[in-house]
Amino acid sequence: MRSLQLIKGGSFTLTIPKWWVDKQRLKKGSKLVLAEDGQSLKMISTSALRARKTAEIDLDKMEELQHAVYMVWTYYMQGADEIEVKSSSPITLEKKRRLRELRMDLQGIDIAKEDERSIKYVVAGEFDDITLDSVIRSMHSMALVIQQDAVKSVLNGDVEMASEVVGREPELLRIYRRAIRQIALCSMNPETAYKSGINNSRELITYAVLARDLNRSVYHSLYVARHFTRYGRPLDDSQLLEIIQKMSDAAYQMSELAVAAFLEKDMNKVFSVVKSMEKVRQLDEELNMRVLQTVKETDKAVIAMMIGRELRRVAGYAVAMADIAANRALGPKTAFEVIPQQTRS
Numbered sequence: 001m002r003s004l005q006l007i008k009g010g011s012f013t014l015t016i017p018k019w020w021v022d023k024q025r026l027k028k029g030s031k032l033v034l035a036e037d038g039q040s041l042k043m044i045s046t047s048a049l050r051a052r053k054t055a056e057i058d059l060d061k062m063e064e065l066q067h068a069v070y071m072v073w074t075y076y077m078q079g080a081d082e083i084e085v086k087s088s089s090p091i092t093l094e095k096k097r098r099l100r101e102l103r104m105d106l107q108g109i110d111i112a113k114e115d116e117r118s119i120k121y122v123v124a125g126e127f128d129d130i131t132l133d134s135v136i137r138s139m140h141s142m143a144l145v146i147q148q149d150a151v152k153s154v155l156n157g158d159v160e161m162a163s164e165v166v167g168r169e170p171e172l173l174r175i176y177r178r179a180i181r182q183i184a185l186c187s188m189n190p191e192t193a194y195k196s197g198i199n200n201s202r203e204l205i206t207y208a209v210l211a212r213d214l215n216r217s218v219y220h221s222l223y224v225a226r227h228f229t230r231y232g233r234p235l236d237d238s239q240l241l242e243i244i245q246k247m248s249d250a251a252y253q254m255s256e257l258a259v260a261a262f263l264e265k266d267m268n269k270v271f272s273v274v275k276s277m278e279k280v281r282q283l284d285e286e287l288n289m290r291v292l293q294t295v296k297e298t299d300k301a302v303i304a305m306m307i308g309r310e311l312r313r314v315a316g317y318a319v320a321m322a323d324i325a326a327n328r329a330l331g332p333k334t335a336f337e338v339i340p341q342q343t344r345s
Contacts, residue, residue, distance in 0.1 A: 032044065038199070038200035042190060049191075052082060053082075058086060065098060073177060077177050080123070082121065084118060084119070084120040085099060102121070105173065107174050110124060131197035136211065136214070137259075144255065146222060150224040150225040154241070157233070157236070159232055162226075163225070172218055176211060186201070210262055213321050217314050217318065221314055224310045227310070235300060237304075246283050250279050254315050262325035277319050284311075288308065
């Protein structure tokens with residue numbers, strides 16, 4: 001606990017703990033950046049802001065190459081500027097090929113240096129003037145199109161279209177990883193946060209959880225297409241397809257409202273999403289009953305019920321996103337008033 005001191009001229013001063021100065025390797029004259037962060041004041045040394053964040057992966061310690069790939073993805077999302085994969089022996093051509101392909105998995109990453117025993121990635125072209133809201137909108141737009149096209153392939157009995165929808169997964173992951181990286185950078189750099197439209201680091205938690213749930217929602221839409229691709233032929237049941245269409249329409253609208261509620265901090269939209277979940281449950285039960293009563297072919301029955309289950313989960317994630325929107329809308333600025341201790345009654 002430190003006391004605020006008033007100095008000549010009307011300015012205030014506060015001493016900084018020596019252990020923190022030593023830990024940050026600061027000295028007299030070192031520059032510090034001060035940034036308002038909600039009800040707090042964040043203090044960061046300019047040297048820490050300028051320092052490049054590097055990571056090194058030792059292939060000798062990896063049981064499988066995919067483990068190294070996973071670590072590159074993770075370091076990228078954590079905000080690393082440089083990532084180097086190294087080996088004590090020459091890396092095989094097949095492994096090199098997969099490591100080069102990582103450029104397709106991650107936005108803004110490129111290869112800076114490569115030799116027979118290592119490959120170094122750098123991340124360039126960061127997120128100047130790209131807000132987190134715009135990133136969420138981009139993710140959500142893709143999510144809605146994937147759901148719409150997956151269900152359309154089922155309704156039209158178009159297996160080829162369903163297969164094409166499944167192939168969109170890598171691009172979805174690129175956008176998701178990019179969103180998490182930007183959130184991580186916002187937590188470390190006040191300037192990045194400001195440019196991203198964030199002035200309170202508490203909100204970064206809601207963005208991260210929303211991005212995760214939005215990503216999971218799209219996976220269930222992709223599984224609608226996967227299940228239908230595996231079945232490989234039209235369902236040929238107008239009543240089943242009508243129920244699937246209604247479930248998809250309801251889930252689609254819920255997702256639209258949930259993300260709008262988050263971006264606009266609109267509690268009325270939150271309530272609408274939560275209320276709509278009951279309709280999806282009823283439609284899912286109707287679908288299952290229809291299958292049990294009329295469908296004789298086992299494969300067809302299983303696929304129809306699995307498609308219904310995936311759409312119900314899409315709607316469930318819309319409710320989860322609405323919960324996140326409520327947490328953002330009712331954050332400390334709107335829900336609580338900070339009252340000095342001595343004036344509380």
